[in-house]
Amino acid sequence: MTNAHPRTVPTRRQLLTRIGILAGSGALYQAMTAMGHAQGTDFTAPPVLSGVKPGTRVLVLGAGLAGMLSAYELRKAGYHVQVLEFQNRSGGRNISLRGGDTVTELGGATQKVGFAPGNYINPGPWRIPYHHQGLLHYCREFGVALEPFIELNHNTWLHSSEAFGGRPVRYRELSADFNGFTAELLAKAIDQHRLDDAVSAEEREYLRTAMQEWGRLDAGLSYGKGALSSGMRGYDRAPGGGPDGAPTFSTPFARKDVMRSGLWTWLAFHQRMDMQTTMFQPVGGMDMIGKGFNRQVHDLITLNCKVTAIHQDDRGVRVTYNDMGHGGVVREAQADYCVCTIPLPVLSQLDVQVGAALRAAIMAVPYVSSVKMGLEFRRRFWEEDEQIYGGISFTDQQINQISYPSNGFFSRGPGVLLGGYMFGPAAYDFAGMTPAERLEHALAQGEVLHPKQYRKEFSNGVSFAWSRVPWSLGCCSMWHEQARKTHYKALCAMDNRVVLAGEHASYVGCWQEGAILSALAAITQLHKRAQGVG
Amino acid sequence: MRRFLFTYTLAVLPWLACAAPATADTAGFSSHVQPLSSGEDVYRHVCQSCHMPDARGAVGAGAQFPALAGNPKLQSGAYPVYVILNGFGGMPWFAGVLDDTQIANVVNYVRTHFGNHYTDAVTPADVAAQHPAVIPQEE
Numbered sequence: 070m071t072n073a074h075p076r077t078v079p080t081r082r083q084l085l086t087r088i089g090i091l092a093g094s095g096a097l098y099q100a101m102t103a104m105g106h107a108q109g110t111d112f113t114a115p116p117v118l119s120g121v122k123p124g125t126r127v128l129v130l131g132a133g134l135a136g137m138l139s140a141y142e143l144r145k146a147g148y149h150v151q152v153l154e155f156q157n158r159s160g161g162r163n164i165s166l167r168g169g170d171t172v173t174e175l176g177g178a179t180q181k182v183g184f185a186p187g188n189y190i191n192p193g194p195w196r197i198p199y200h201h202q203g204l205l206h207y208c209r210e211f212g213v214a215l216e217p218f219i220e221l222n223h224n225t226w227l228h229s230s231e232a233f234g235g236r237p238v239r240y241r242e243l244s245a246d247f248n249g250f251t252a253e254l255l256a257k258a259i260d261q262h263r264l265d266d267a268v269s270a271e272e273r274e275y276l277r278t279a280m281q282e283w284g285r286l287d288a289g290l291s292y293g294k295g296a297l298s299s300g301m302r303g304y305d306r307a308p309g310g311g312p313d314g315a316p317t318f319s320t321p322f323a324r325k326d327v328m329r330s331g332l333w334t335w336l337a338f339h340q341r342m343d344m345q346t347t348m349f350q351p352v353g354g355m356d357m358i359g360k361g362f363n364r365q366v367h368d369l370i371t372l373n374c375k376v377t378a379i380h381q382d383d384r385g386v387r388v389t390y391n392d393m394g395h396g397g398v399v400r401e402a403q404a405d406y407c408v409c410t411i412p413l414p415v416l417s418q419l420d421v422q423v424g425a426a427l428r429a430a431i432m433a434v435p436y437v438s439s440v441k442m443g444l445e446f447r448r449r450f451w452e453e454d455e456q457i458y459g460g461i462s463f464t465d466q467q468i469n470q471i472s473y474p475s476n477g478f479f480s481r482g483p484g485v486l487l488g489g490y491m492f493g494p495a496a497y498d499f500a501g502m503t504p505a506e507r508l509e510h511a512l513a514q515g516e517v518l519h520p521k522q523y524r525k526e527f528s529n530g531v532s533f534a535w536s537r538v539p540w541s542l543g544c545c546s547m548w549h550e551q552a553r554k555t556h557y558k559a560l561c562a563m564d565n566r567v568v569l570a571g572e573h574a575s576y577v578g579c580w581q582e583g584a585i586l587s588a589l590a591a592i593t594q595l596h597k598r599a600q601g602v603g
Numbered sequence: 604m605r606r607f608l609f610t611y612t613l614a615v616l617p618w619l620a621c622a623a624p625a626t627a628d629t630a631g632f633s634s635h636v637q638p639l640s641s642g643e644d645v646y647r648h649v650c651q652s653c654h655m656p657d658a659r660g661a662v663g664a665g666a667q668f669p670a671l672a673g674n675p676k677l678q679s680g681a682y683p684v685y686v687i688l689n690g691f692g693g694m695p696w697f698a699g700v701l702d703d704t705q706i707a708n709v710v711n712y713v714r715t716h717f718g719n720h721y722t723d724a725v726t727p728a729d730v731a732a733q734h735p736a737v738i739p740q741e742e
Contacts, residue, residue: 414693
């Protein structure tokens with residue numbers, strides 16, 4: 070491209086620089102936000118729903134986060150709200166398991182959780198990205214205390230059955246060596262003029278320097294044993310004090326072993342925006358969020374209601390349900406409008422009176438299978454023996470990962486870790502096992518990463534197979550491109566008096582933020598319809 | 604990525620290659636599983652997670668996993684092949700996850716067990732003929 074004409078339109082960067090100089094950084098931030106940067110999900114503020122006609126009734130089906138938030142905002146706006154919930158608890162998939170809890174799954178298997186007081190596992194959502202501003206907004210509004218969730222820990226293990234003799238390696242070792250060898254190849258290619266066609270002389274100089282710094286290369290642009298690499302990957306003998314304090318450097322792995330290990334996939338895993346630091350978790354268990362929401366709307370919720378039919382006409386919505394708290398007696402609830410958050414695998418089997426497009430959309434979204442394992446050990450051996458404080462070890466075995474608790478560091482006594490988190494084929498396999506079989510497999514696979522302690526220190530464990538959960542029949546929505554094109558808008562659009570909400574009705578699927586954003590979108594539509602403008 | 608995964612798996616490669624949904628709070632890519640060759644293997648390691656070991660299904664919150672035992676919809680082998688390839692309601696699709704031989708084997712297994720006694724077997728070619736035009740890829 071020639072540059073015959075002077076540029077008249079400033080680049081975005083130039084523009085921002087000018088705004089920054091002239092108006093100070095506050096204006097710069099505002100301008101960036103307006104231009105679509107420096108923000109998280111599309112949450113900005115709760116919708117303002119004004120001018121509600123007194124006495125307008127809304128029936129909300131499901132007391133998960135989407136349902137409870139809908140109820141909260143609609144009541145605040147002046148609607149008369151009632152919530153029906155199938156379970157004997159609110160919170161939906163926002164759930165934590167503690168000692169004394171019971172898990173009964175489809176097929177009849179029942180597990181009693183044996184964790185020590187204070188310990189818990191989050192079988193559903195367990196971490197919150199910093200940019201999920203909708204969820205974080207309501208955590209703050211409802212007084213839910215948050216603490217950091219340790220997603221990335223350089224001292225955890227990476228394991229492949231087919232690399233490094235099947236022995237786990239430390240994340241920092243693999244990371245340093247992968248970066249170092251990659252940087253060396255690129256830096257040397259530049260030096261040997263192999264990239265001259267693709268990269269200008271000026272850029273080559275920057276790139277070469279960047280590779281040297283990033284990869285910890287020596288003056289000859291090589292990555293190898295020495296102070297530079299050990300300062301990244303760790304030492305054989307760590308730096309100490311006194312006369313014998315000199316460190317001994319560690320030897321990097323062979324480049325070909327690093328490359329063929331495939332373990333670099335876990336370096337990339339933490340880099341995607343969903344997993345970037347800082348992540349959060351509620352203090353005391355994920356269900357503190359559900360409890361926070363419940364505090365706002367508990368008086369609107371009726372538990373133990375098994376919805377069987379949703380009918381609507383010009384006058385209103387009628388929902389038929391079995392009151393399971395009273396022998397399953399059939400009851401009917403009526404309202405002007407309905408927000409339905411029932412998980413699609415259940416909703417698709419109910420008698421729901423909606424148009425063909427919504428009907429088809431409800432049928433078009435299957436739910437993924439997922440299994441989580443919560444294992445309690447007599448002591449926090451991962452901290453005491455291996456200096457692992459939070460974070461995730463990954464393996465190519467079925468359990469996929471072991472995640473260490475992000476709270477209670479250095480405490481004595483039993484600790485609970487996530488001893489497996491599976492999707493896809495491994496989840497189908499584990500879900501099909503008995504709870505005892507799942508535990509045995511989880512121990513046998515986890516033992517490969519922690520051979521000395523895993524069996525010895527194990528105390529008790531619980532498994533949670535989402536495809537066997539009676540009220541969701543799966544973990545969360547599973548979209549593919551064609552289904553999005555054909556069905557997404559229909560799934561989200563209000564059908565006469567009924568509108569759907571839940572993570573399935575969002576582009577933030579399988580995250581709590583999806584439930585929040587879809588609920589806000591749903592009640593905004595409902596309000597417009599009620600005002601006669603939608 | 605792709606080559607690395609190839610070294611691991613025989614049974615469910617496309618699933619592995621498409622990894623986990625990019626926007627979900629999920630585990631990463633699915634770890635490898637043992638090769639599933641016989642129909643019984645596929646049933647035990649995949650299907651029974653919902654349809655249960657005895658194929659009698661289960662009843663949840665006003666909804667169910669249908670029984671395959673004594674289910675008249677199995678009369679035509681093409682029906683279970685269609686459902687497995689495309690999914691149905693809450694059930695995920697398995698096109699691109701299980702191969703044609705695995706699907707034929709598991710359909711034949713289910714249609715000759717759990718009180719079902721159908722004698723006409725489905726072949727991998729029959730399954731191939733029913734492939735959806737586009738193999739769904741999870742987002």
